[in-house]
Amino acid sequence: MTAPRPKAELRSSPHLRQPMSVDMIMRHVVYALLPVCAYSVYQFGISTLALLVVCTVVCVGTEHFFCRFMGRASTINDWSAVITGLLLALTLPPAFPLWMAAVASFFGMSVGKVFFGGLGYNVMNPALVGRAFAQAAFTVPMTTWSPSMAPGRFTEFIPSTLTPPFQIPTPIGEWVARVAPDGFTGATPLALMKFEHIQTDTVQLLTGTVVGSAGETSALLIFVCGLYLIARKMMDWRITAGVLGSAAALSGIFYLVNPEIYPSPLFTLFSGGLMLGAVFMATDMVGSPETRKGVWVYGALIGVLTVIIRLWGGLNEGVMYAILLGNAMSPLISKFTQPRRYGHVKAKKKEAPA
Amino acid sequence: MSEAVANRIPASLRAGTFSHGVHPEENKHYTAGKPIQRLAFPPELNLLLSQHAGKPSVPIVHPGQEVVRGEPIARADGFMSVPLHAPATGTIKRIDLVPTAKGPLKPAIILKVHPGESQEILYGAHRDIDAMSPKEIIQGVQDAGLVGLGGAAFPTHVKLSPPPGHKVDTILINGCECEPYLTTDHRLMLEQPEDLVMGTRILMRAMGAERAIIGTEDNKIDAAEAVRRALPADGSITVKVVPTKYPQGAEKMLAKALVNREIPSGGYPSAVGLGVYNVATTAQIGALLPWQRGVIDRVVTVTGPGIDKPGNYLVPIGTPLRFILERLGYHGSARYLITGGPMMGDTVSSLDVPITKGCGGFLVMRPEDIEEQRLPKTYPCIHCGKCVEACPLHLNPCQLGKLAVKRRYLDMDEFFLFDCFECGCCSYVCPAGIPLVQYFRVSKAMNRELKAAGK
Numbered sequence: 119m120t121a122p123r124p125k126a127e128l129r130s131s132p133h134l135r136q137p138m139s140v141d142m143i144m145r146h147v148v149y150a151l152l153p154v155c156a157y158s159v160y161q162f163g164i165s166t167l168a169l170l171v172v173c174t175v176v177c178v179g180t181e182h183f184f185c186r187f188m189g190r191a192s193t194i195n196d197w198s199a200v201i202t203g204l205l206l207a208l209t210l211p212p213a214f215p216l217w218m219a220a221v222a223s224f225f226g227m228s229v230g231k232v233f234f235g236g237l238g239y240n241v242m243n244p245a246l247v248g249r250a251f252a253q254a255a256f257t258v259p260m261t262t263w264s265p266s267m268a269p270g271r272f273t274e275f276i277p278s279t280l281t282p283p284f285q286i287p288t289p290i291g292e293w294v295a296r297v298a299p300d301g302f303t304g305a306t307p308l309a310l311m312k313f314e315h316i317q318t319d320t321v322q323l324l325t326g327t328v329v330g331s332a333g334e335t336s337a338l339l340i341f342v343c344g345l346y347l348i349a350r351k352m353m354d355w356r357i358t359a360g361v362l363g364s365a366a367a368l369s370g371i372f373y374l375v376n377p378e379i380y381p382s383p384l385f386t387l388f389s390g391g392l393m394l395g396a397v398f399m400a401t402d403m404v405g406s407p408e409t410r411k412g413v414w415v416y417g418a419l420i421g422v423l424t425v426i427i428r429l430w431g432g433l434n435e436g437v438m439y440a441i442l443l444g445n446a447m448s449p450l451i452s453k454f455t456q457p458r459r460y461g462h463v464k465a466k467k468k469e470a471p472a
Numbered sequence: 473m474s475e476a477v478a479n480r481i482p483a484s485l486r487a488g489t490f491s492h493g494v495h496p497e498e499n500k501h502y503t504a505g506k507p508i509q510r511l512a513f514p515p516e517l518n519l520l521l522s523q524h525a526g527k528p529s530v531p532i533v534h535p536g537q538e539v540v541r542g543e544p545i546a547r548a549d550g551f552m553s554v555p556l557h558a559p560a561t562g563t564i565k566r567i568d569l570v571p572t573a574k575g576p577l578k579p580a581i582i583l584k585v586h587p588g589e590s591q592e593i594l595y596g597a598h599r600d601i602d603a604m605s606p607k608e609i610i611q612g613v614q615d616a617g618l619v620g621l622g623g624a625a626f627p628t629h630v631k632l633s634p635p636p637g638h639k640v641d642t643i644l645i646n647g648c649e650c651e652p653y654l655t656t657d658h659r660l661m662l663e664q665p666e667d668l669v670m671g672t673r674i675l676m677r678a679m680g681a682e683r684a685i686i687g688t689e690d691n692k693i694d695a696a697e698a699v700r701r702a703l704p705a706d707g708s709i710t711v712k713v714v715p716t717k718y719p720q721g722a723e724k725m726l727a728k729a730l731v732n733r734e735i736p737s738g739g740y741p742s743a744v745g746l747g748v749y750n751v752a753t754t755a756q757i758g759a760l761l762p763w764q765r766g767v768i769d770r771v772v773t774v775t776g777p778g779i780d781k782p783g784n785y786l787v788p789i790g791t792p793l794r795f796i797l798e799r800l801g802y803h804g805s806a807r808y809l810i811t812g813g814p815m816m817g818d819t820v821s822s823l824d825v826p827i828t829k830g831c832g833g834f835l836v837m838r839p840e841d842i843e844e845q846r847l848p849k850t851y852p853c854i855h856c857g858k859c860v861e862a863c864p865l866h867l868n869p870c871q872l873g874k875l876a877v878k879r880r881y882l883d884m885d886e887f888f889l890f891d892c893f894e895c896g897c898c899s900y901v902c903p904a905g906i907p908l909v910q911y912f913r914v915s916k917a918m919n920r921e922l923k924a925a926g927k
Contacts, residue, residue, distance in 0.1 A: 128575070128821060130910040132896030133814040133837075133845060134496050134652065138903045140851040196851060238852030238904075354857065408857035408870045457866040459888050460724060461734040 140237075143352045143403075144197035150343040151204045151398065157339055158332040162212035162264065163271025165279040166332045172216050174203030176223035177244075184232040198237045202227060205245035205398060208333025209391060209438070210252065213264040213290055215281035222252040242445040243402045246438050253438070259287050263304045263329045268297035306330050308390045311381050312434040323388035330390065337388040344397035353401050356410070360417020361396035361424075362387055368425045380429065392424060395437035405445035412448070412455035419451075420444040481690060485700075487712035490728040492864045494718050494897045496652050496815065498691060502775045503655045506783040508663055511799060513560050513591060517790030518570045519545070519581040523828035524619040525626045526552035531581055537564045542595030542765055545581055554617045554627050557595075557766030559788035560585040573811045573831070575821040583790065596765040601674055609678040609761070617766045617829070618757060622646065622657075622721070622750035625830030628757070631749070632678050634742035640679040644730055644741075645672055647688035647695065647751040648714065648721035651813025654833045656771040657751045659784045661688065661695035664755050665702035671758030672709050679747050684709045686751070687730045689716040718815060719895040723748040725864055737891050752832070773833035774800055777841055778808055787827055793834065794823040802836055810835040815896040847905030859898035859908060865891050869898035869908050876911040881918040889915055 159167045181199040185192040193199075206223055226248020234240040253260050264276050278287040294302050303310075306329045307318035322328050326336025333340075347353035369386035386392065400406065400420050407416050420440045427436025522528035529546035539545055539558040546556035562585040569577035604612065614629035634640060645668070649657040661668060672684045688696050690713050700711045714720055714729045724735050726748060733744040741748045756767060768789060775782040780801025787796060793809075809820040811831055820834075859869035867888055875884045889912060898908040 128819045129842075130907065130913070131810075131814070131816050131818065131894070132900050132909065133810055133817065133819075133835075133842070134896075134900055135845045135847070135905070136494070136496075136901050136903075138901075139847050139905065140854055140903050143854075143856070143903055236852065238854045403854045403856040406855065406857075408855045408860050409868065410857070410861060413857070452871070456868055456871075456887075457860060457863075459737065459867055459891060460728070460865040461737040461739070461891075463736045463738070 138352075141196045144201060146347060146350055146352050147201050147398070148197055148204065150347050151201065151208070153343055154208060154333050154336075154340055154394075155204060157326065157336055158208065158212070161266040161326065162332060163268065163276075164273075165264075165271070165276040166207075166212050168216055168275065168279060169210060169212070169214060169219055169332060170204060170207040172219050173207035173210075173223045174200055176220045177203035177206070177227045180224050180227040181232060181236070184228065185236075193236055196237060199227065202231070202245045202248075205243075205394075206248045208394060209245065209249045209331050211260060211263055212266075212332045213262055213276040213278045213287075214252075214256075214259055215278055215287045217281060217283040218252060218256045218259060218287075221255075222248040225251040238404055240404055241449075242442050243399050243405050246399060246442050246445075249438055250442060262287070262290065263306060264290060265294060265298040265302045266327065266329070270297070304329065306390065306434070307385075308428065308434040311385065311389070312428070315379055317381060317385050318389065320384050320388060323385070334391040334394045337393040340393045340397050344401075353397075354403070354406070354413055356413045357401045357406055357417040358396045360414050361400050361421040362392070364418040364421030365392060365396075365425050366421075368422055369429075372429065386425060386428070390428075390435045391437040395420070395424075395441055399437075400441050400444060402445075405441075405448055407448045407452040407455065409452055409455045409457055411457070412451045415451050415455060416444050416448055419447060481693060481713050485696060485711060485713045487685075487687065487714045488729050488732065489715045489717060490720070490725040490864060492862055492866065492897070493720070493725070494862050494900050495716075496718055496900065498716070499652045499775075500655050500658070500691065502653065502782040503773050503784055504658055506655075506659075508659050508771050508784045508786050510786045511791070511796060513585050513788060514791050514795040515585055515587070516565070516792070517559055517562075517583040517585060517788060518792060518826035519556055519559070519583060519790040520570065520572065520826060520828055521546060521556070521579050521581065523625060523789075523830060524554050525624065526554075526630075528579070529553060529556045531567055533564045533581065535564050535566045538562075539564060539583070540594055541591055542593045542768060544766065545583075548614060552627060552630060554614055554619060554629075555766065556581070557617055557768050558583060559768035559790055560591055561589045562586045570826065571822045571824050573818055573820050573825045573828075580790075580826070593765065593768075596763040598763055601670075601677070601762055604677075606678045606680065609674060612761050612764070613678070613757060615764070615766070616757070616760045618753060618760070619767075619829050620750055621752035621756065621770060621829060621832065625828070628749070628753055631747065632675070634679075634740060634747070638740065638742035639745060640681050640742050640747045641683070641745040642731060642747075643672065643675050643679060643681045643684035644723070644726055644746055644748045645675075645684060645686040645751055645754050646721055646723065646726050646748055647686055647692070647699075648726060649692070650689065650716070650718045650721035651815055651817075652718075653775045653835050654773045654813050655775070656773045656784055656832050658692045658695050660752055660755050660771060661686075661692065662698045664759070665699045667755040667758035668699060668751055669702045669704065669709060669758065670762070671754035671756070673704070674757050674761055675747065675749060675754060676708065681747065682708065685730050686711045687714055687726055688712075689714055689720055691716045719864055719897065722864065722893060722895060724893075737888065767829055770827065770829060770831075772796075772827060772831060774836070775833065776836040778802065778804065778836035778838045789827055789829060791827045792823075793820065793825050793827065796827070797823065797834075797836070804836075808837040808839060808842055810837065815900065816894065850906055851904035853904055853906060856903060858901040858903065862897040862901045864895060864897060865893070867891060869912075872915070873898075873906055873908045873911055876915045879918075881915050882922055884915055884919060889919060892916075
């Protein structure tokens with residue numbers, strides 16, 4: 119039975135709308151992430167594929183479960199949970215045990231997003247909340263790297279991937295020795311830089327034939343995917359420019375001071391998770407300021423923090439914490455970067471009595 | 473603006489623009505090429521006593537009285553008011569309540585048009601504009617019943633009387649017509665450039681301004697050319713073309729684009745030496761004042777995908793909408809009608825509403841067009857900042873929207889709620905489909921109420 123139509127229907131202006139919606143933006147972010155995902159599967163094989171699937175399914179499932187639990191309509195069809203799942207998987211090491219990935223996804227989605235009220239109300243990027251949780255809870259697996267382009271990567275899982283739930287990860291030393299007989303140090307370019315001052319070649323960083331998280335390896339590919347979103351006006355290029363610009367500028371200063379111990383700006387830009395962070399995570403609209411001046415400040419803050427953590431922090435990678443801090447700062451940044459309104463008149467001071 | 477168009481515009485005609493704003497589909501092709509046509513007189517006219525901002529006019533006729541076309545039938549009630557003139561020769565039937573576009577019934581003079589009457593204007597006498605003092609001109613403008621024909625319907629003579637201490641040096645004539653679909657101003661500039669120039673000269677004289685700039689958007693190059701050919705040789709009046717962008721037709725945006733001045737928040741254009749008038753108003757001044765006549769007709773664009781014969785029509789004030797639409801091949805309900813443009817216009821409550829002085833057009837949509845412009849659901853705000861980048865006044869609709877949802881209406885003053893003129897850019901771009909403009913309308917009302925209660 120259909121409800122009776124009202125006699126009059128008064129809609130309010132404007133009666134036109136730009137053909138862009140939240141679910142459309144989110145869907146296109148997923149499209150832009152797919153090539154990055156595909157490349158990481160090509161590099162690391164079915165273990166990464168399983169990681170992507172598990173993270174995405176758990177993230178979407180968590181959101182759906184909580185929506186239903188609260189008796190509300192499910193919000194999974196806005197695609198934002200899919201982005202969280204894919205992004206989280208891309209920041210994890212390829213050999214990360216699947217059960218741990220599932221726990222991290224659940225934590226990131228629930229504590230990072232649903233508990234705040236869902237899309238639009240979360241303070242921080244849920245994927246990074248999940249990753250921060252994993253970093254704290256599963257420190258060793260989070261720094262256990264595996265060789266890329268291993269033979270047989272499309273037919274067998276990395277042993278640690280299939281670790282039974284709540285068990286210590288299966289050691290992968292034996293497997294590594296088998297697939298990389300030439301010797302595999304298991305150190306990322308950032309670790310090499312920090313602890314041994316060995317700078318990895320820029321071309322290798324751009325193409326991604328280095329050790330690292332599943333989706334952080336090819337800076338070039340990530341950048342191109344970001345360009346797609348910028349072209350569709352679904353991403354704020356100012357944030358990416360702010361992050362990359364400030365990181366390059368700050369590390370450039372130190373590089374000029376002492377190129378022996380400090381990395382070059384190019385190395386800073388293309389190593390670790392900076393490109394993925396600058397293109398896909400810092401640009402998360404929910405966690406960034408809405409004002410135009412504000413996004414520059416926010417981007418610059420993230421870039422500077424990243425370099426500071428990398429150079430002087432205990433960790434060799436700082437993008438995650440830099441973005442989380444940036445997210446936390448963004449309401450404050452918005453507050454202090456309100457646009458100057460048209461025809462602004464300063465409040466008149468009361469004239470002092472004569 | 474495409475490059476080909478940009479190249480056609482001589483550099484001397486080009487002017488700047490304002491920052492922010494949006495580019496909705498123009499959809500002017502329905503009617504831009506259609507010359508202004510007179511429609512037949514309806515059997516009855518409903519002349520609302522309040523079709524302008526300010527106090528309603530006071531009827532000076534009684535039922536049964538015969539009036540001739542152009543004769544005053546209601547007088548102005550004080551300074552913030554204008555008189556009404558009979559748009560047709562006929563008999564006053566009664567003074568009664570009639571439906572208005574926004575909903576409530578309002579008093580109107582109902583005039584029965586004499587069938588078979590030639591409807592020639594016999595009222596009025598010629599006078600020499602150059603012999604009139606500014607004060608006489610301003611009085612003449614009020615006597616003509618002129619209001620802003622761009623939509624706001626603010627009495628024009630009030631705009632011609634700036635506060636003491638304000639010196640107006642430049643008159644801006646607004647021919648932007650930035651609302652999609654509407655083409656009345658476009659056709660007026662093409663077809664009545666002499667009236668427009670005459671009106672501009674009268675306005676300059678009334679304000680003591682040395683120069684005037686007629687501004688239009690670059691999607692109306694033909695109109696700019698037509699007006700330019702009619703300009704006086706002394707160079708006091710110029711035509712400028714600005715890039716097409718919504719809401720270029722807002723006076724604040726036009727002042728920025730043409731002379732790079734910012735009208736202060738809450739102030740008048742005269743505070744920065746400007747007077748801004750719509751082309752339709754100006755053309756009416758040019759046509760009416762030298763003959764001591766009043767506003768009795770206006771051009772309306774009836775357009776949109778839902779009407780068989782879209783066009784620009786000259787109709788008497790007071791013509792019921794139903795009469796026009798039936799003649800142009802629309803037999804649906806009021807549900808899909810919008811008065812004015814699609815960005816700031818209102819939906820119509822009934823087909824029996826009459827044409828008023830401020831109404832520049834009717835947009836007839838089909839159900840599918842309306843549905844296409846709606847999101848199936850409203851998403852939460854994701855802070856994308858698109859509204860902040862669209863707001864022509866550089867406000868922060870995102871923040872204002874959040875405060876409105878929390879019902880913190882008084883705190884919205886901090887973010888300049890009352891600067892908002894409801895142009896609709898923020899709602900237009902919002903990917904979450906949040907009806908920001910509607911929030912702000914409600915917030916303004918609540919804010920005023922709370923302040924009144926607090927006193």
